[in-house]
Amino acid sequence: MNFSNKSREVVLDKLSNETFDLLVVGGGITGCGIALDAALRGMKVALVEKNDFASGTSSRSTKLIHGGLRYLKQLELKLVHDVGTERATVHRLARHVVIPEKMLLPIYKDGTLGSFTTSMALLVYDLLAGVKTDERRKMLNVSETLAREPLLNKEGLEGSGLYFEYRTDDARLVIENAKSAHHSGAVLLNYAEVKEFTYDSAGKVTGALVIDKHHNRRLTVRAAVVVNACGPWVDFLRKIDRSLQGKRLQLTKGVHLVFPYEKLPLKQAAYFDVGDGRMIFAIPRDGITYVGTTDTVYNQNIDNPLCSKEDAAYLLNAVNHVFTGVNLQMSDVVSSWAGLRPLIQEDGKAPGELSRKDEIFESKSGLLSIAGGKLTGYRLMAEKIVDIAQQKIGKKFASCSTAVHHLCGGEFDSEEQFQNALVLLIEKAKGMPDVQVVRSWFFRYGTNAETVLENYFRLKSLQFTEEDAQLFAELEYAINHEMVLNASDFFVRRSGHIFFHKEASQKQIGKAQQFLTEQLQLSSEQSSGSLAEVKKDYEEAVAFRS
Numbered sequence: 001m002n003f004s005n006k007s008r009e010v011v012l013d014k015l016s017n018e019t020f021d022l023l024v025v026g027g028g029i030t031g032c033g034i035a036l037d038a039a040l041r042g043m044k045v046a047l048v049e050k051n052d053f054a055s056g057t058s059s060r061s062t063k064l065i066h067g068g069l070r071y072l073k074q075l076e077l078k079l080v081h082d083v084g085t086e087r088a089t090v091h092r093l094a095r096h097v098v099i100p101e102k103m104l105l106p107i108y109k110d111g112t113l114g115s116f117t118t119s120m121a122l123l124v125y126d127l128l129a130g131v132k133t134d135e136r137r138k139m140l141n142v143s144e145t146l147a148r149e150p151l152l153n154k155e156g157l158e159g160s161g162l163y164f165e166y167r168t169d170d171a172r173l174v175i176e177n178a179k180s181a182h183h184s185g186a187v188l189l190n191y192a193e194v195k196e197f198t199y200d201s202a203g204k205v206t207g208a209l210v211i212d213k214h215h216n217r218r219l220t221v222r223a224a225v226v227v228n229a230c231g232p233w234v235d236f237l238r239k240i241d242r243s244l245q246g247k248r249l250q251l252t253k254g255v256h257l258v259f260p261y262e263k264l265p266l267k268q269a270a271y272f273d274v275g276d277g278r279m280i281f282a283i284p285r286d287g288i289t290y291v292g293t294t295d296t297v298y299n300q301n302i303d304n305p306l307c308s309k310e311d312a313a314y315l316l317n318a319v320n321h322v323f324t325g326v327n328l329q330m331s332d333v334v335s336s337w338a339g340l341r342p343l344i345q346e347d348g349k350a351p352g353e354l355s356r357k358d359e360i361f362e363s364k365s366g367l368l369s370i371a372g373g374k375l376t377g378y379r380l381m382a383e384k385i386v387d388i389a390q391q392k393i394g395k396k397f398a399s400c401s402t403a404v405h406h407l408c409g410g411e412f413d414s415e416e417q418f419q420n421a422l423v424l425l426i427e428k429a430k431g432m433p434d435v436q437v438v439r440s441w442f443f444r445y446g447t448n449a450e451t452v453l454e455n456y457f458r459l460k461s462l463q464f465t466e467e468d469a470q471l472f473a474e475l476e477y478a479i480n481h482e483m484v485l486n487a488s489d490f491f492v493r494r495s496g497h498i499f500f501h502k503e504a505s506q507k508q509i510g511k512a513q514q515f516l517t518e519q520l521q522l523s524s525e526q527s528s529g530s531l532a533e534v535k536k537d538y539e540e541a542v543a544f545r546s
């Protein structure tokens with residue numbers, strides 16, 4: 001069975017009629033990572049997600065697989081060690097979506113970090129993260145720094161540190177985990193919301209009452225153990241379980257702004273000091289440069305956090321200060337996104353000081369909840385909670401194998417194999433007018449880019465225009481293999497087009513919706529709902545301007 005909403009009825013049947021070892025609630029990186037780990041151990045796993053996979057925080061991050069250099073300042077050495085070493089593992093598992101990226105950390109005369117401290121901090125960072133000798137940090141003088149990034153403000157510049165991180169596409173990392181979990185036997189469904197838990201006579205949780213939002217139907221999913229992996233919504237689920245006592249979440253908002261590359265033409269990704277204690281990333285990629293993030297306490301509507309005028313002004317100001325001559329204006333922002341960090345509350349601490357460590361809570365009913373943590377450490381978080389679930393289930397299963405299980409699309413044993421696969425794919429694409437398109441498919445779908453390419457050639461042979469054949473080739477793959485149900489699923493989360501190729505995709509949404517309607521046999525109400533949703537997403541990407 002394909003990982004497709006074309007099989008939604010079969011999936012609903014399984015969810016209603018089978019009894020699972022584990023039910024995971026929430027389809028962000030935490031939930032999908034847990035589902036994969038558990039399925040690989042041989043557990044019978046179900047996962048339900050109330051909207052689309054990665055529609056919560058896991059599509060709204062800075063999109064880095066990083067060790068969290070700034071947590072060194074808070075002396076979170078174990079956290080830096082754990083997520084730092086994890087970077088290389090996640091890269092090995094999914095080379096197509098986790099890509100090495102050199103990061104420049106400029107040092108200014110009145111900055112928070114001096115040359116010596118930066119050098120020592122980066123060295124400790126490399127050592128804690130077990131970075132290979134040839135990839136360890138290099139300290140650069142002023143002229144070397146400016147050669148790397150000529151746009152940096154020269155006033156007070158004393159040099160920089162150049163160190164190693166990885167960039168990713170967060171939503172794609174989630175979907176590759178979800179697909180891998182599916183291929184390992186887990187049953188996953190998007191647009192399926194947990195409304196209540198079910199309990200036995202002793203008050204132990206036995207499953208959940210779920211609403212299928214696509215058809216507005218109710219079903220009960222039964223499982224030996226239930227895990228609440230709902231990110232910012234973790235406390236809502238604890239409340240439903242009547243177990244919201246003791247530690248709670250403190251949500252903080254972070255926003256990012258996207259500029260056309262010509263407006264902020266950085267040669268090099270940078271991580272810089274803003275002067276109020278915050279550090280900000282500026283990352284050039286795929287014809288744009290994005291900048292972020294902020295960190296402010298958030299107590300408003302969790303379902304749709306947006307970038308405010310103040311958030312945007314703060315980032316604009318910071319960028320204009322560090323990169324001279326760019327003089328960016330609000331009108332230069334092409335899109336933005338905002339996400340909520342599901343952090344654990346600590347009395348008297350400012351948002352930026354709250355720990356990024358994860359924690360697991362077990363309620364009286366046996367509900368396991370997991371919160372905190374980082375995208376980067378998702379695999380370790382999954383291992384920890386699946387170990388606990390395994391003990392509670394009380395059956396014998398295999399041990400954790402996610403460290404050696406390549407994610408879907410990332411089945412490469414070495415960098416050489418990865419590069420050869422790219423060359424081969426480009427050769428197979430002979431006849432396509434734009435080789436960049438195939439490259440971008442490779443870095444989005446990995447080994448599965450071949451299927452997208454096959455779709456493209458078939459559509460071309462059916463006389464589709466070049467532009468339509470490219471769009472529908474991807475969309476068809478996303479419908480048949482990535483559980484896309486709505487236009488936003490594709491434009492926001494599977495491809496990121498809404499943020500990174502806004503103008504082009506704006507012209508495509510009408511025909512994409514028509515294609516989705518035909519392929520998934522949507523009713524006219526479902527189809528117009530989906531179209532309205534994606535148009536709203538477009539508007540909200542720059543809503544702070546209105």
Ligand code: FAD
Binds near residue numbers: 026050062293
């Ligand atoms: P989510 O992704 O929010 O997933 C929870 C899911 O549960 C949601 O999809 C939601 O729809 C679903 N759900 C909620 N209620 C229900 C219900 N009743 N029934 C079914 N489903 C439900 N980490 C890094 O490692 N690198 C970074 O660069 C980075 N940058 C960040 C920048 C920002 C601005 C923010 C906010 C975070 C950043 N992080 C980063 C942290 C990282 O993004 C998060 O730790 C991670 O994405 C949290 O994932 P999650 O699965 O726990 O939560």
